[in-house]
Amino acid sequence: MRMLVQASIDTERANAVIAEGKMPETMEQILTVLKPEAAYFYPLHGRRGLVMVVDxxxxADLIPLVEPLWMEMGADVEVAPCLTAQELQAGLARLTARS
Incomplete structure (x- = not known):
């Protein structure tokens, strides 16, 4: 199932990772684990934020997927199922078929 993972990264934790010169390595490790279909990085509520679409x-796979964001970045993480436009259309067709 396709899931939307949104994370707001703890500023102090991220600053420490950046000061240690480990941000590129840490983000690469997280992206390697998550294998996102898409990933975007942006300011979120005054903190560093990211949103990814993962399969x-x-x-139970959610635990190892989001754990690096909690452990490495002290992030607040939200996960929600998400659909493509085609999947939405298929779901709506099923809904109207029931009526």
């Missing part, structure tokens, strides 16, 4: 085959 999750089993709900």
């Amino acid at each position: 999750v085959t089993d709900e």
